[in-house]
Amino acid sequence: xxxxxxxxxxxxxxxxxxxxxxxxxxxxxxxxxxxxxxxxxxxxxxxxxxxxxxxxxxxxxxxxxxx
Amino acid sequence: xxxxxxxxxxxxxxxxxxxxxxxxxxxxxxxxxxxxxxxxxxxxxxxxxxxxxxxxxxxxxxxxxxxxxxxxxxxxxxxxxxxxxxxxxxxxxxxxxxxxxxxxxxxxxxxxxxxxxxxxxxxxxxxxxxxxxxxxxxxxxxxxxxxxxxxxxxxxxxxxxxxxxxxxxxxxxxxxxxxxxxxxxxxxxxxxxxxxxxxxxxxxxxxxxxxxxxxxxxxxxxxxxxxxxxxxxxxxxxxxxxxxxxxxxxxxxxxxxxxxxxxxxxxxxxxxxxxxxxxxxxxxxxxxxxxxxxxxxxxxxxxxxxxxxxxxxxxxxxxxxxxxxxxxxxxxxxxxxxxxxxxxxxxxxxxxxxxxxxxxxxxxxxxxxxxxxxxxxxxxxxxxxxxxxxxxxxxxxxxxxxxxxxxxxxxxxxxxxxxxxxxxxxxxxxxxxxxxxxxxxxxxxxxxxxxxxxxxxxxxxxxxxxxxxxxxxxxxxxxxxxxxxxxxxxxxxxxxxxxxxxxxxxxxxxxxxxxxxxxxxxxxxxxxxxxxxxxxxxxxxxxxxxxxxxxxxxx
Ligand SMILES: Cc1cc2nc3c(=O)[nH]c(=O)nc-3n(C[C@H](O)[C@H](O)[C@H](O)COP(=O)(O)OP(=O)(O)OC[C@H]3O[C@@H](n4cnc5c(N)ncnc54)[C@H](O)[C@@H]3O)c2cc1C
Ligand code: SF4
Ligand code: SF4
Numbered sequence: 117x118x119x120x121x122x123x124x125x126x127x128x129x130x131x132x133x134x135x136x137x138x139x140x141x142x143x144x145x146x147x148x149x150x151x152x153x154x155x156x157x158x159x160x161x162x163x164x165x166x167x168x169x170x171x172x173x174x175x176x177x178x179x180x181x182x183x
Numbered sequence: 184x185x186x187x188x189x190x191x192x193x194x195x196x197x198x199x200x201x202x203x204x205x206x207x208x209x210x211x212x213x214x215x216x217x218x219x220x221x222x223x224x225x226x227x228x229x230x231x232x233x234x235x236x237x238x239x240x241x242x243x244x245x246x247x248x249x250x251x252x253x254x255x256x257x258x259x260x261x262x263x264x265x266x267x268x269x270x271x272x273x274x275x276x277x278x279x280x281x282x283x284x285x286x287x288x289x290x291x292x293x294x295x296x297x298x299x300x301x302x303x304x305x306x307x308x309x310x311x312x313x314x315x316x317x318x319x320x321x322x323x324x325x326x327x328x329x330x331x332x333x334x335x336x337x338x339x340x341x342x343x344x345x346x347x348x349x350x351x352x353x354x355x356x357x358x359x360x361x362x363x364x365x366x367x368x369x370x371x372x373x374x375x376x377x378x379x380x381x382x383x384x385x386x387x388x389x390x391x392x393x394x395x396x397x398x399x400x401x402x403x404x405x406x407x408x409x410x411x412x413x414x415x416x417x418x419x420x421x422x423x424x425x426x427x428x429x430x431x432x433x434x435x436x437x438x439x440x441x442x443x444x445x446x447x448x449x450x451x452x453x454x455x456x457x458x459x460x461x462x463x464x465x466x467x468x469x470x471x472x473x474x475x476x477x478x479x480x481x482x483x484x485x486x487x488x489x490x491x492x493x494x495x496x497x498x499x500x501x502x503x504x505x506x507x508x509x510x511x512x513x514x515x516x517x518x519x520x521x522x523x524x525x526x527x528x529x530x531x532x533x534x535x536x537x538x539x540x541x542x543x544x545x546x547x548x549x550x551x552x553x554x555x556x557x558x559x560x561x562x563x564x565x566x567x568x569x570x571x572x573x574x575x576x577x578x579x580x581x582x583x584x585x586x587x588x589x590x591x592x593x594x595x596x597x598x599x600x601x602x603x604x605x606x607x608x609x610x611x612x613x614x615x616x617x618x619x620x621x622x623x624x625x626x627x628x629x630x631x632x633x634x635x636x637x638x639x640x641x642x643x644x645x646x647x648x649x650x651x652x653x654x655x656x657x658x659x660x661x662x663x664x665x666x667x668x669x670x671x672x673x674x675x676x677x678x679x680x681x682x683x684x685x686x687x688x689x690x691x692x693x694x695x696x697x698x699x700x701x702x703x704x705x706x707x708x709x710x711x712x713x714x715x716x717x718x719x720x721x722x723x724x725x726x727x728x729x730x731x732x733x734x735x736x737x738x
C-alpha cells in the first residue's frame with residue numbers, strides 16, 4: 117500500500133505536492149502530468165504534500181508497521 | 184558529462200530550513216548578494232516543513248523567570264556547562280522577543296489565547312512558560328516568500344556535497360541537482376552551514392528508517408562538510424532519544440508534557456518520578472531513561488495518559504497542538520483506532536539521532552559570532568551547538584546570517600582552487616560509474632545495523648571497538664554503491680556523510696569513560712557520571728583520522 121493516495125478524479129496536476137515534499141519523493145507522470153510517489157519507502161508521513169493541496173485530494177495511509 | 188553551473192555570491196547559505204532561511208534574509212538585509220541552496224524546495228523543507236506549534240521566547244513581561252538572566256542560568260544547568268551560553272545570549276536572547284512580534288506582523292497566528300494574548304506553557308524543566316503555543320502551519324512558506332522577495336536567490340533541488348577551501352579559508356561549495364545531476368560550483372566570500380540535524384544512522388522501531396522523529400532528509404551534511412573542511416564538531420557521542428507514540432515518530436512529547444500529560448507504565452503507575460525529581464516536568468532525557476528501565480525491568484509497555492486533563496486542555500492539545508506539530512497526528516490516531524483524550528496511547532523510545540532540541544550539546548563548534556574555527560565558515564541552527572528548538576534555530580540562523588553578511592562586506596572574493604574543484608567533481612559522480620552492485624539502501628541498512636548493535640543505548644568498550652572496525656569495513660565498500668540517477672546519488676552522498684558522523688559518534692563514545700545525559704551516552708562498563716569527564720569532546724579530521732581534544736566546561 118502506498119503511503120500517499122491521490123484521488124486522480126479530483127487532482128488538477130498543479131504540482132504543489134511534488135514541490136512540497138521535503139524528500140523529493142513525488143514525481144509527475146510524463147504522459148498524464150499527474151503526481152505519483154516514486155519512492156514510497158522513503159516517506160516521512162509529514163503531510164507536507166497534503167497541507168497545500170488545493171483540491172484536498174491527497175490522503176496519508178500509514179503502513180501496518182507504523183501503527 | 185554533466186552540464187555545469189557556476190554561481191558567484193557574497194554569502195552562500197547551505198540548507199534552507201528554519202535557520203538557513205532566516206540566515207539568508209538577514210545577510211541580505213546587510214546589502215550583500217545572497218544565495219540560498221537546498222536539496223529540497225525551501226518553501227516546505229526541513230523539520231518545519233509541515234508546521235510547528237511551540238515558539239520558545241523570553242518576552243520580559245514582568246515575572247522573574249521571563250528574563251534573559253533566569254533563562255541563561257537554567258540553560259547553563261540543562262547543558263551542564265557543555266555549551267557556551269554566550270551563544271544563546273548573543274543569538275537567541277537578543278532576538279526572540281523581536282522575532283515573536285515580527286512573525287505576528289507577517290500574519291502568523293501567535294496570540295491564540297481566548298483573551299487575545301499568548302498561550303504560554305513550559306516543559307523539560309524550564310523555570311517558566313517559555314513556549315508560546317502558536318499555529319505555525321504557514322510559517323515555513325511565509326518566511327521563504329519574504330526571503331525570496333527580499334532578493335535572496337533560491338537554488339532548489341541541489342544537494343551540496345562539500346566545501347571549497349583556499350589557504351585554510353572557505354571560499355565556496357559544490358553540489359549537484361538531485362534530478363538532472365547537473366553540477367553546481369559556488370564561489371562565495373562567506374558560507375553559512377544550516378543543514379539541520381543528523382538522522383537515519385540508527386534502526387527505527389517501526390522498521391521504517393524514514394519514519395524519523397526529526398526530518399529523515401537531514402543527514403548531518405553540515406557537520407560532515409565542516410569536519411572535512413577542517414572545522415570542529417563537539418560532543419558527537421551524545422545521541423538523542425525521545426518518547427514518541429508507538430511506531431510513529433511524531434515529536435509529541437513537548438506538547439503532551441507541556442499540557443500536563445502523564446507517562447504511565449503497564450501497571451498504571453506514573454514512573455518518571457523514580458528517575459527524576461520533577462517527573463514529567465524534568466528534562467527530556469529523563470523520560471527515555473525512565474521508560475528504558477521500566478521496560479527492561481518488566482513494567483512495559485508504557486503509555487501517554489491524558490485522561491485526567493480538563494476538557495479544554497484536551498481540546499487545545501488535540502485540536503491545536505498535536506496536529507500542528509505533526510500534520511498527520513490525527514490520521515495516525517484514527518488509523519490505529521485510538522482517541523488520545525480517552526484512551527492510553529502506547530509510547531516507545533525513538534530511534535537515536537542528533538537533533539538539536541533545546542539542551543542538545545552536539546554539533547558544529549561555533550563561537551558567539553556563529554564562527555567555526557575555519558575563516559569564512561559560519562553555522563547556525565540544529566547542525567551547530569548553540570541553542571536548539573525552532574525559535575532558537577531561527578534566531579541562531581539570523582545571527583549567523585548577520586555575521587556572515589558583515590564579514591563578506593569587508594572581504595575580497597578569493598580564487599577557487601581548480602584541482603580541488605576537479606577532484607570534488609570526480610568524487611561527486613563516482614557512484615554513477617561504480618562497477619559495484621550494492622544499492623544505497625543495502626549499504627545504509629548495514630550502517631544502521633552496526634550503529635544499533637554496537638553504538639546505541641547500552642555501550643561498552645568492546646562493543647564500541649567492534650563498531651568502529653565494522654564502520655571501517657563498511658567505508659571500504661562505499662565505492663561499490665551504484666547510483667543510477669540523481670536521487671540515488673543524493674542518498675549515496677547522504678550515506679557518505681552519515682558514515683563520518685557515525686564514526687565521530689563511536690570515536691567520542693569509546694573515549695568517554697563515564698555515562699552522562701541518561702541514554703544519550705550510557706556506558707555499561709562506566710555507569711557513573713564522573714567529575715573528571717565533565718568536559719566537551721572536540722573532534723577534528725586530519726588525513727582521514729578523527730582527533731580529539733577536550734575543552735573544559737563553561738561556568
Ligand atoms: C515534526 C516536527 C515538529 C517540530 N515542532 C517544533 C516546535 O513546535 N517547536 C520547536 O521549538 N521545535 C520544533 N521542532 C524542531 C525544529 O523544527 C527544528 O529544531 C528546526 O527546524 C531546526 O532548524 P534547522 O534550520 O537547523 O534545520 P531544518 O529546518 O531541518 O533545515 C535543514 C535544511 O537543510 C537542507 N539540507 C540538508 N542537507 C542538505 C545538503 N546536503 N544540501 C542542501 N540542503 C540540505 C534540508 O533540505 C532542510 O531544508 C520540530 C521538529 C519536527 C520534526
Ligand atoms: S508525507 Fe511528506 S515525505 Fe511523504 S510523500 Fe508527503 S510530503 Fe513526501
Ligand atoms: S497538490 Fe493536490 S491537486 Fe495539486 S498535483 Fe498534488 S494532489 Fe494534485
